[in-house]
Structure formats: structure tokens, C-alpha cells
């Protein structure tokens with residue numbers, strides 16, 4: 035029998051392994067410079083952690099989680115994302131006490147049962163950061179700029195930052211009401227949308243089958259309370275003063291229930307404009323929701339495979355396909371020593387795998 039890697043998974047070797055290693059090393063360097071501390075959480079967790087935090091009526095929980103029962107009868111899930119696991123660890127270990135700066139990052143594999151496509155796998159790698167205990171718009175801006183810096187370190191600068199505010203518990207209900215009324219007037223929605231309409235009308239907005247019908251849907255930004263609206267303006271003006279051009283995208287809702295106020299996606303035409311290279315937002319209620327003290331927070335995650343796919347036409351990565359140029363590329367980027375040692379090893383053994391990245 036000939037064995038092959040399971041559908042939606044892949045072996046990473048040659049230039050791809052080198053690219054991923056460099057991205058992760060450079061990211062860790064940037065995180066540490068910004069005062070973020072690494073946390074490694076387990077690959078699997080109690081399944082209910084994700085159901086509770088991400089939300090029952092979401093694609094991830096309804097269709098995409100790898101759930102299994104272990105020999106002790108526990109219902110476990112392979113982690114589909116990093117934010118819920120990190121929040122669980124933050125509460126369990128009272129990390130707010132040991133690390134009052136509240137800045138953490140993670141690098142690791144995530145798992146979602148999705149239809150495999152370019153740069154999208156069922157086992158995929160994410161690099162993410164979470165900034166706890168700050169409700170300041172400056173924290174939102176720092177997180178977005180950080181995500182942008184990570185992409186820039188592998189040569190990706192042609193990006194668009196889409197940003198929206200989902201409001202708070204005070205103003206979002208009014209928006210939900212307006213949405214439900216609006217969707218009733220559109221009619222002809224798919225089964226998923228009809229089922230979600232009452233419980234989670236925001237999710238209807240980014241239904242892949244129906245979203246093209248919603249051109250004149252109500253926008254959350256028109257329903258924001260004074261507090262949310264003031265904070266949203268502040269986030270945008272901070273980004274602008276940092277030289278980051280963002281576009282307000284009223285349809286951006288993200289596929290997870292825990293978000294409040296700021297949500298964002300960083301997109302690149304290099305991998306199709308609909309797919310984000312990095313994304314995140316603010317989640318002020320999640321920590322309390324899973325049993326901790328009320329702690330506002332904001333974070334992002336970057337998909338390593340998608341980022342490397344977008345990077346494959348940049349000068350930086352074209353250099354990696356030629357062993358002699360690796361030294362130049364690495365010297366230019368001042369990468370970490372172990373990435374350097376790794377590259378020397380790859381170069382000595384000859385870089386045989388010159389296929390396109392990702």
C-alpha cells in the first residue's frame with residue numbers, strides 16, 4: 035500500500051520549510067522587541083472551551099472542528115484557533131499577575147475541517163499575539179501595526195487593512211434588530227442563513243453564498259454608541275498617523291462570536307482579495323465568559339501558509355530559491371542566529387526543492 039499525507043495536510047520541506055522557519059524566527063524577534071512573551075498551549079483542549087468562546091452558531095463550531103472522545107470519555111477538540119486556548123491559560127495561571135504588561139504571543143498548528151485550497155490546509159500554522167487588560171484604542175492600533183510588521187518582514191507590503199467596529203453590548207442589539215428586518219426584506223436566503231437569522235444575524239452578513247445580495251445592508255458604524263464611535267475614530271486616526279492606510283469595511287464581521295468593537299483583516303491581492311493573510315480584533319468579554327475576571331483584550335493571528343504564498347513573488351523569497359543568495363537575504367534582514375545556522379545547513383546540503391512556496 036502506498037501511503038500519502040492525509041487530505042488537507044502537507045509535508046513541509048526544502049524552500050518551504052526554510053521560509054516558514056525564517057517567518058517564525060523573525061516574528062518572535064519582532065514580538066520580543068514589542069514586549070510580548072511566548073505561550074505554548076496544548077494542541078487539544080476540552081471541546082466546550084471552543085464552543086463557548088467561538089460561539090455555537092459559527093462555521094468553525096458547526097462544521098470545522100476536529101472533535102474526538104479519548105479513552106477516558108472526555109470530549110476533546112484539536113484547537114481550531116489560538117485565542118480561546120490562550121485566554122484559558124491566562125485565566126488558569128493568573129498570568130495577569132505574573133505578566134502585568136499583558137502581552138503574549140503563540141506560534142503553532144491549528145486544525146479545521148475545511149475544503150483544501152491554495153494556501154489553506156486542514157492542519158495550518160498560525161502566528162498570533164494577544165494584548166490583555168487594555169481597553170485603549172492604542173492597543174488596537176499596536177496589534178494591527180504589529181500584524182503589518184510581521185508581513186513586511188517577509189517582503190509583503192502590498193496590503194490592504196480592512197477595519198470595522200462591531201459595537202458593544204449596548205449598541206449591537208439595535209444593529210442586530212435592523213439586520214433581521216433587512217434580511218426579511220431580501221428574502222431567498224440559503225438554509226444556513228435562515229437557521230442563523232435569529233441567533234446570529236451578523237454571521238448572515240458574510241455568508242459565502244448570499245453575501246453578494248447584501249449590497250445595501252445596514253452598517254454597524256451607523257449604529258455605534260458614542261463610546262464605541264469615539265474609540266473607532268481614535269483607532270483609525272492612530273493607524274493613520276502611523277502611516278497605515280485602512281479602509282472601513284461595514285461588511286467585515288469575522289467568523290467568531292467573541293469579538294467586540296474593533297475587527298480587522300489584512301488582505302493582499304496576491305492570494306485573492308477575499309482571503310485574509312492576518313486578522314483579529316477586540317474581545318472584551320471573552321476572559322470573563324470563560325471564568326476569569328473582566329479583562330478587555332485585543333489580538334490577531336496570521337496564517338503562515340497564506341503569508342508565504344503571498345510572499346512567493348517578492349524579492350526576498352525569490353532570493354531563497356538560490357542557495358548563494360540566501361546569505362545575502364539573511365544578512366539584509368538581520369535574522370536570528372539559529373535561522374542563520376539553519377540556512378547554512380540547508381545550503382550545504384544543497385537546496386533541492388525549488389518548487390513554488392506554500
Ligand SMILES: [Zn+2]
Pocket residue numbers: 201202203204205206258259260261262263
Ligand atoms: Zn457601543
Ligand SMILES: [Zn+2]
Pocket residue numbers: 223224225226227228241242243244245
Ligand atoms: Zn446564506
